[in-house]
Amino acid sequence: MERKTFLLRLDPATMAALRSWADDDLRSLNGQMEFLLRRALREAGRLTPSARRSQARVADPPDAGGTEDTPMNDDRSANG
Numbered sequence: 001m002e003r004k005t006f007l008l009r010l011d012p013a014t015m016a017a018l019r020s021w022a023d024d025d026l027r028s029l030n031g032q033m034e035f036l037l038r039r040a041l042r043e044a045g046r047l048t049p050s051a052r053r054s055q056a057r058v059a060d061p062p063d064a065g066g067t068e069d070t071p072m073n074d075d076r077s078a079n080g
Contacts, residue, residue, distance in 0.1 A: 008033075 010018070022032035041047040 018032060019029055022029045025032060025035075027035065038047065
């Protein structure tokens with residue numbers, strides 16, 4: 001699946017909350033945001049069937065920190 005890049009501006013408190021949540025779930029920040037957006041789309045009935053099929057095959061690049069729907073295995077949680 002092709003990924004699109006875009007700039008997202010967030011206030012510092014929102015960014016900190018997302019980073020903390022991503023760390024708790026052992027995901028990269030990008031992976032956590034994709035996971036949350038996909039979940040919201042699915043719950044709203046706006047995720048198309050073809051998008052759901054391709055989602056099952058997508059994984060982050062090795063340096064991006066795991067897949068969107070599964071925790072990554074690194075030592076970030078040990079850093080507190």
